[in-house]
Amino acid sequence: MGIMSKTDSVYKMLKSEIVNGSIKPSQNLPEKELSEKYEVSRNTIKKALLMLEKENLVIIEPNKGAKVRAYSLTEVLEYLELRAVLEGFIARSATIHFTQEKLNEMQEILNIMKGHLEQNELLLYSQNNQKFHKVIYDACPNRTAVEMTLALKSQMSKYNMKTILIPGRDAQSFSEHSAILSAIQNKNADLAESLMILHIHNVRKTFSENYSFLF
Template identity: 60%
Template sequence: MKGNGPSAAVYESLKKKIEVGSLSPSENLREVELANQYKVSRNTIKKALLMLERDTLVTIEQNKGAKVRSYSLDEVLDFLELRSVLEGFIIRLSCAVLSETDIENMKRILDTMRVLKDRQELVSYSQHNQKFHQVIYDACPNKTATNLLMNLKNQMKKYNTKTILIPKRSDQSFGEHEAIFEAVKNGDCQGAESLMITHIMNVRKVFQENYQLLL
């Protein structure tokens, strides 16, 4: 949380709503309405909105007020292209230092992902997908790279889990994660990097082909 007090509490609440999609892109964030909703002063709301603006989650225009930040297709595709490079770099570094416990954890997560995929419990599948990647991030010795990646992912969080809902994407996604795991388990760090880049670029392709369904 960014500090303490009512502004920080409002900031965290609005941030979560934006990330899960409860507040839609371009939706107006009116100070008076928010002040009434959260039972705080308009000045408290102003401070919270400024924090959200610094996180690029909100845009504030003079005489127009605040809106939830929206992203064009090109911006999302640029993000995913950059993410593919960062994810590839991170897994190449992590692959060399992952412990046996990390490998076992990834295997357990992958086994759970298989069950969830077969049951078509895709929201839970996506959550375990994130856990799979988190093992890789946590092991990476280059924390600057992982921090940069997480900042980018947080900005696009509302989009990160949606591609799995596209028909047949869950089967493709699981196959990609299975291949990544095998490369990591075998110590093939360059292979893991290549497979990870392909994985994220496939997400990018799915998003490009189904943009209107994923808004």
């Protein structure tokens, strides 16, 4: 295994732990401990941490080392405000490019989401929620907009899955996704855009009203 492949491997493992919340916001990332944990050199750890810093997942402070980045409520709301615009644009752009096969795939995902909702399997619901959005991203011809959106979502992902645990958010979320799919099925790009913007704004409202729980 080459040096870069070791770095990439450590980077991916660290990123996964940060994104899924195993490593908490503001948690220190000591190079010595990480090198022992992943059985690599401290230089490899340094390189992986620098890669994570570029993605705004980690902060590296001189003479203090690295720690997981934590976000203020203001930052989160700013990210979601920007995401609403990007996701709306993506939904609009993707609508006319949907094949019947992809529409069927989205309908099937929505049906699975409904089943998880009825069984109160909220984390499984959230995972399929991500799949629902991915189909839309894949249909969008503007890859720059998609990459920007994914970068924003990656930074917030450790918080995003918790929003579904807020009382009442699950039913509201399902209703929003159903409406978005209906607009796309009807090739109504304007409506798909406005519904997607409303969906992200409602996520933003959830963050604003439940900051202490989510963070």
